[in-house]
Amino acid sequence: MTTHIITERPQGAARAAIAVQGVTKRFQGFAALRDVSIDFLPGQVHVLFGENGAGKSTLIGVLAGIHRPDEGTILLDGQQVQAATPRRARELGIAAVFQEPALVPQLTVAENLALGREPTSRGLVDRRAGRRQAVEALARIGSSIPPDAYARDLSRAEQQILEIARALQGEAKVLILDEPTASLTDNETDCLFDVVHTLRREGLAIIYITHRMGEIRRIGDRVSVLRDGALIRTCPLGEVTDDDLVTLMTGRQVGALFPEIPHRPGGMALELQKVSGAGVLEIDLQVRQGEVVGLTGLVGSGKAEIGQLCFGLARTVSGRIRINGQDLGHSSPSKRLRQGMVYYPADRKHDGLVASRPARENVSLPALDRWTRAGFLDRRRERLETEAVLKRLSLRPANPDALPPTFSGGNQQKIVLGRGFTRPYGIHIFDEPTAGVDVGARAEIYEAIKELADSGAAVLLISSDLPEVINLVHRAYVVAEGRIAGEFSGEDLTEETLLPVFFTQHEKEQGA
Ligand SMILES: Nc1ncnc2c1ncn2[C@@H]1O[C@H](COP(=O)(O)OP(=O)(O)OP(=O)(O)O)[C@@H](O)[C@H]1O
Ligand SMILES: [Mg+2]
Incomplete structure (x- = not known):
């Protein structure tokens, strides 16, 4: 018998596409995650919300095979898995786009998509097959980025979409996006959201990190709030107001965001x-x-x-x-x-x-x-x-x-x-x-x-x-x-x- 009490899933509730149970992750003794348990459902966008340093990126790092948890388990479709490396996580169907861009600027779109998975024909890299696969990967998410363009010439939004296309190659069940809109403008964000909506309809579980309140409501179905590495609450977004979210996140009430700055212009x-x-x-x-x-x-x-x-x-x-x-x-x-x-x-x-x-x-x-x-x-x-x-x-x-x-x-x-x-x-x-x-x-x-x-x-x-x-x-x-x-x-x-x-x-x- 284990001493952990695992709550019974209510009858008829969707099974998590991916779940973390009791995950703890320490860096040199410092607990970035403490005993975190969350179910991520298929066909839903699950927002991770929390202050800088709350543990959001660490959590997705655990899911994506970058960090090995010190305690706890990961369940993929109900089966316990161990994604010990990012490559293994991808093979398991966990696709992740991280906070820092990870494209090779001097390679083309097709080359970036093929990185690490170059199709070979008799031991040689098959460029034509690579290009064809690139076109397919981009078409899948409704993008018209030219496969021969250089990554460095793409807008930030296009780069972001290219990263998603790359992450989704193969059979992805879970897509993780860590602050994908941090440097996008409103209409670029719209493009990205269209892609996310399409993938949600296809039944992927999407884990989405953002600090933007407006975005959370537009895109999210459920939200989990983390504070100091601990899970504070998981609930459907309809059950919380923006003020609730900020209070859950900080543990306190936050006053006016924008200070009044008196205008007293001096010299040029x-x-x-x-x-x-x-x-x-x-x-x-x-x-x-x-x-x-x-x-x-x-x-x-x-x-x-x-x-x-x-x-x-x-x-x-x-x-x-x-x-x-x-x-x-x-x-x-x-x-x-x-x-x-x-x-x-x-x-x-x-x-x-x-x-x-x-x-x-x-x-x-x-x-x-x-x-x-x-x-x-x-x-x-x-x-x-x-x-x-x-x-x-x-x-x-x-x-x-x-x-x-x-x-x-x-x-x-x-x-x-x-x-x-x-x-x-x-x-x-x-x-x-x-x-x-x-x-x-x-x-x-x-x-x-x-x-x-x-x-x-x-x-x-x-x-x-x-x-x-x-x-x-x-x-x-x-x-x-x-x-x-x-x-x-x-x-x-x-x-x-x-x-x-x-x-x-x-x-x-x-x-x-
Ligand atoms: N490689 C590491 N070595 C030591 N400490 C780390 C490492 N990675 C993360 N941490 C620490 O773990 C904590 C959680 O960091 P994490 O990057 O998960 O935060 P976050 O919620 O993603 O924040 P942000 O919104 O600023 O991106 C922080 O205190 C951070 O300093
Ligand atoms: Mg982060």
Whole structure:
């Protein structure tokens, strides 16, 4: 006899496509999951909800053969299984798309689909068969991405859809998506949801992780809330309100998400005059001290490129960038930092963090000279001040000596943000600062932006998250096809006025 009491399944209830029972997973003694049991039903989208670091990615890592649970079992169609490797999990029909993109940019769509499963004919890779299978895999999820396009040329949404197509090759019974829309715009999200709906109708069990409240209701059938590695509640979405979900997730009531930022514009901090460069044309833009200015538009509209040009990550071909009224010419990021500008990249994995150095050093890096006297680094001060910054951003776990890859996605984002708080920069450029960040941490980031503006810094907020733009900024520019397509402030800062400007005439005609 076991001492565990297993609740009888009610008569007639659908059998779980996949289930975890009593799963515990520890990392160096720290329990990222504790005794978690969840049934995932076929033909349903099951949302996993929880704060950054709650254990969501760890749970799907256990299902997908990346992490071996310390305790507990996984049941696939009622049978106990052990997916010891990702490959074995795929063979069992568990398809997963992870938080970090995993395509090879310099390979084509077909080649990416064939990776690790190249069809061979007499021992040679059969390219034609590979291409045919690629077309089939894409058609299955209703996608028309050309198989010969290079992965690097695809939009983020197309890459995401390609990853799903790749995961679904073979007989998948379970599809796992970890924050698939974190960097997608609304209409790209629609495409992805169509794919998810199709697969749900086909009877797959879909496990879906998101921090976006609106999305949960649109797509989810059931939800499980995790907190500190423990399952708090599983229920149909109809049984909980949004407020319930946030309270279950945080264990407390969360106040207003968006702080009121008083508009007290000072001198001109950042001014672009007819700036052209890769992907953008004749950009005119102004940000004054104490102002929060939004830069929004579709993924691929050119808004990200504008941020990169400002910070010297890309070259201006023509036009001027003036900082505090001065034309400081072509520049490198290190020069820009010295000129008082700081930039927070969207892609923390590739341009954000140094994986092999502790969180603390990642934060202190751009400000080391502040703690250096006569060539010697004052390590004690560096440590004290950096730790204060990370504490303020509520880094979890609060261990500044841990390496970035050991933090959850949202906490990695906090480390990137920490860099701007180690010295008084006058101009802050954020590129999608809250992608993948939970509601609580989001409020912390918005509060930090408010403090910057209150102290007289200029903030340029590049974001695809329309509610964030509308509720936070004093003024917003919409970018479409590499140009500024509109500027809005005051009463005009609404979704209804901004959204139509996202789509250029060309796209409207195509959509019609
Ligand atoms: N390889 C690892 N080594 C050490 N600790 C880890 C490792 N992977 C995850 N953790 C820890 O386990 C906890 C759960 O992390 P997990 O990535 O599952 O969170 P999450 O719910 O997916 O968060 P997010 O919403 O930020 O992506 C975190 O405290 C994290 O720091
Ligand atoms: Mg995660």
